Amino acid sequence: MSEVLVVVEATKEFGVKKVTLEMLTLARELGTPSAVVLGGAGAAEALSAKLGEYGAEKIYAAEGEEIDGYLVAPKATVVAELVKRVQPAAVLLASSQEGKEIAARLAVKLDNGILTDVVGLAADGTATQVAFAGSTIVKSKVTKGLPLVTVRPNSLNPAPAAATPAVEQLTVSVTDADKLAKVVERVAEQKGSRPELTEASVVVSGGRGVGNADNFKLVEEMADLLGGAVGASRAAVDSGYYPHQFQVGQTGKTVSPQLYVALGISGAIQHRAGMQTSKTIVAVNKDAEAPIFELADYGVVGDLFKVVPQAAEEIRKRK
Numbered sequence: 295m296s297e298v299l300v301v302v303e304a305t306k307e308f309g310v311k312k313v314t315l316e317m318l319t320l321a322r323e324l325g326t327p328s329a330v331v332l333g334g335a336g337a338a339e340a341l342s343a344k345l346g347e348y349g350a351e352k353i354y355a356a357e358g359e360e361i362d363g364y365l366v367a368p369k370a371t372v373v374a375e376l377v378k379r380v381q382p383a384a385v386l387l388a389s390s391q392e393g394k395e396i397a398a399r400l401a402v403k404l405d406n407g408i409l410t411d412v413v414g415l416a417a418d419g420t421a422t423q424v425a426f427a428g429s430t431i432v433k434s435k436v437t438k439g440l441p442l443v444t445v446r447p448n449s450l451n452p453a454p455a456a457a458t459p460a461v462e463q464l465t466v467s468v469t470d471a472d473k474l475a476k477v478v479e480r481v482a483e484q485k486g487s488r489p490e491l492t493e494a495s496v497v498v499s500g501g502r503g504v505g506n507a508d509n510f511k512l513v514e515e516m517a518d519l520l521g522g523a524v525g526a527s528r529a530a531v532d533s534g535y536y537p538h539q540f541q542v543g544q545t546g547k548t549v550s551p552q553l554y555v556a557l558g559i560s561g562a563i564q565h566r567a568g569m570q571t572s573k574t575i576v577a578v579n580k581d582a583e584a585p586i587f588e589l590a591d592y593g594v595v596g597d598l599f600k601v602v603p604q605a606a607e608e609i610r611k612r613k
């Protein structure tokens with residue numbers, strides 16, 4: 295079976311991201327998964343056990359300052375060279391900011407088609423995407439080159455399938471043009487005990503209806519009760535209620551959890567763009583005409599300051 299390249303997303307603190315495990319699971323249905331690790335020295339060794347646990351038969355590693363010290367351009371160059379050499383059946387990247395940018399550059403370098411935000415990929419290269427607030431399923435195929443797709447996090451359940459990957463170090467030869475944007479400093483994001491927003495299986499988001507920054511405690515409390523992450527609408531972020539890195543939507547993060555709870559959010563199209571593929575959507579809004587109710591599986595028309603404490607109380611009881 296042909297190789298399927300999976301470009302690994304990982305963090306120093308938490309290791310391999312869940313979306314990578316999803317991509318390895320998907321890759322096993324298409325061919326033989328090979329993980330591509332692009333990072334600092336020793337990254338492949340640190341990640342190999344986890345990648346093997348989810349079926350990576352091989353790990354291609356491009357490591358060191360040439361890769362880690364710059365933004366995405368060197369990564370795209372390395373993956374493009376690898377694709378030309380191994381001629382994989384498909385290339386999978388995460389639908390993250392970085393994954394999409396590498397994929398776009400790859401498509402240009404290889405003169406290849408690209409599909410983003412894919413939630414499924416069949417062995418014949420037919421990709422599934424979800425559009426228009428989840429109301430339309432789109433089936434598409436790359437018509438030029440190989441299936442080059444970015445996979446939306448939380449699209450499938452990662453399943454382990456043990457393998458013992460051999461690690462192959464790649465020779466990194468990047469051009470000066472790849473080094474035009476250098477990383478000068480890295481500051482670790484302050485993280486609490488909550489899951490990462492794009493990886494969480496439960497997201498509780500607050501909008502302008504939450505009223506002020508202090509009231510966001512209510513949103514946080516609900517998220518903690520459900521073991522979820524906190525999100526926010528742009529209006530909430532712009533009003534200073536919650537930090538920008540938690541914004542969900544077109545100009546924020548894309549989430550696709552099992553459960554999305556929208557508190558005091560109207561459901562503007564730009565907000566929907568970031569959460570419409572959530573499996574179950576619950577909305578609390580005092581306006582029965584709010585567009586979020588067109589999308590919600592369960593809706594409560596009411597004042598969130600009355601509804602949320604009651605819901606929290608009930609969840610606590612059932613716990």
Ligand SMILES: Cc1cc2nc3c(=O)[nH]c(=O)nc-3n(C[C@H](O)[C@H](O)[C@H](O)COP(=O)(O)OP(=O)(O)OC[C@H]3O[C@@H](n4cnc5c(N)ncnc54)[C@H](O)[C@@H]3O)c2cc1C
Nearest residue numbers: 501502503527528529543544545546558560564565580598
């Ligand atoms: C180019 C562009 C990009 C954008 N990108 C994004 C994006 O990434 N993410 C995003 O979210 N938006 C984005 N927006 C903004 C978007 O259009 C909306 O303005 C925004 O989503 C509205 O946020 P909201 O629903 O919190 O606020 P509002 O639209 O003001 O809605 C607040 C809601 O809270 C309800 N409410 C008020 N008080 C209570 C209460 N006590 N209890 C219950 N309900 C209550 C109201 O009935 C109302 O429906 C973008 C806009 C543009 C033009």
